[in-house]
Amino acid sequence: MSSLTKIGVIGAGNVGAAIVNALVLRNVGKEIVLFNRDKDKAIAEAMDIDDTIPLLSEMTVKATNDYKDLSECSIVAITVGARQKEGETRLELLDRNAKIIKDIIKNLDKYVPNAVLIMVSNPVDILTRVAQEASKRDSNKIFGSGTLLDTSRLRFQVGKELNVNRKNVHVHVIGEHGDSEFAVWSNAIIGSIKLKNFPLPKGLKLEQLKKNTMQIVKNRAYEIIQRKGYTNFGVAVAVAKLIQSVIRDEKKIFSVSVKANKEYNLEKGTVLSLPCTIGSKGVEYRLNVSLNKEEKVLLLKASKSLGEAYKKIKA
Numbered sequence: 001m002s003s004l005t006k007i008g009v010i011g012a013g014n015v016g017a018a019i020v021n022a023l024v025l026r027n028v029g030k031e032i033v034l035f036n037r038d039k040d041k042a043i044a045e046a047m048d049i050d051d052t053i054p055l056l057s058e059m060t061v062k063a064t065n066d067y068k069d070l071s072e073c074s075i076v077a078i079t080v081g082a083r084q085k086e087g088e089t090r091l092e093l094l095d096r097n098a099k100i101i102k103d104i105i106k107n108l109d110k111y112v113p114n115a116v117l118i119m120v121s122n123p124v125d126i127l128t129r130v131a132q133e134a135s136k137r138d139s140n141k142i143f144g145s146g147t148l149l150d151t152s153r154l155r156f157q158v159g160k161e162l163n164v165n166r167k168n169v170h171v172h173v174i175g176e177h178g179d180s181e182f183a184v185w186s187n188a189i190i191g192s193i194k195l196k197n198f199p200l201p202k203g204l205k206l207e208q209l210k211k212n213t214m215q216i217v218k219n220r221a222y223e224i225i226q227r228k229g230y231t232n233f234g235v236a237v238a239v240a241k242l243i244q245s246v247i248r249d250e251k252k253i254f255s256v257s258v259k260a261n262k263e264y265n266l267e268k269g270t271v272l273s274l275p276c277t278i279g280s281k282g283v284e285y286r287l288n289v290s291l292n293k294e295e296k297v298l299l300l301k302a303s304k305s306l307g308e309a310y311k312k313i314k315a
């Protein structure tokens with residue numbers, strides 16, 4: 001039996017610890033289990049976050065390096081990832097990470113066979129596919145944080161340019177969580193007006209707005225990593241919102257890494273980021289977004305390059 005208030009986070013690095021912190025700040029769940037192979041690191045992060053709890057809520061954070069402690073979690077986020085070694089190619093790194101993920105999935109299938117799993121480790125679309133193939137659970141119960149963070153970055157930038165609250169900006173970034181991601185501009189809506197009909201500030205052209213905002217989104221992680229070495233707070237809140245949507249069965253729509261529905265006409269097994277409703281069963285409904293000709297080409301291109309990388313994994 002899983003409890004809808006017990007959440008697991010695998011990996012107590014920058015991202016894993018920030019997710020636990022975001023869950024505590026947002027008061028999501030009752031009990032969080034933070035797993036790390038080096039237990040001391042998990043203990044330190046749990047203690048530090050624990051110190052905020054008396055000021056905030058009634059949650060508990062347990063540190064562990066034992067998979068058994070995750071039993072009864074209804075949802076587990078996976079954030080472990082090996083770092084690139086000197087001289088190592090991205091493909092070799094992917095191979096190492098795929099091996100780590102398969103091992104984690106084997107343990108999660110044993111101790112939490114019914115939990116929803118959220119993949120956060122990069123390359124997130126490919127590792128989500130690795131996890132889905134390795135696990136015995138239904139693939140709707142495994143999805144990646146995908147382009148949710150990129151979508152939120154884009155909504156913020158477009159809102160800023162148009163002087164509109166970002167919550168009224170409806171546009172999704174889809175495809176690969178990475179360099180080939182793109183915005184579905186053909187469906188963008190501001191409030192209830194199509195973006196193409198929305199009055200732009202003086203001197204701003206629509207094509208310029210699209211180009212500038214997407215450029216900021218694509219460079220964002222690089223800009224942050226260049227200055228502090230990693231990104232963690234943005235993705236942590238994105239994952240906390242996904243976890244919340246699952247444990248409270250909110251059925252919110254987010255762009256996440258999933259097996260593409262057949263309407264997109266992509267190669268079978270393709271996993272990339274697409275808008276879906278997220279609820280207690282994990283991915284509950286995959287939206288069939290209508291794309292224009294140019295967007296279809298971009299999605300096909302992303303699917304091909306992700307598929308090729310996936311097939312090269314030897315692990």
Ligand code: NAD
Pocket residue numbers: 011012013014015016036037038079080081082083100120121122123124145146149177230231232235
């Ligand atoms: P980090 O190095 O701080 O933490 C990585 C964690 O993985 C550590 O706890 C480490 O102990 C664990 N780990 C490494 N090798 C392992 C192994 N062989 N077995 C078990 N555990 C192992 O890294 P981070 O900054 O927290 O990033 C973690 C992952 O999240 C990376 O893959 C990163 O690319 C990804 N990330 C994803 C997004 C997103 O939007 N999807 C955003 C930021 C980071």
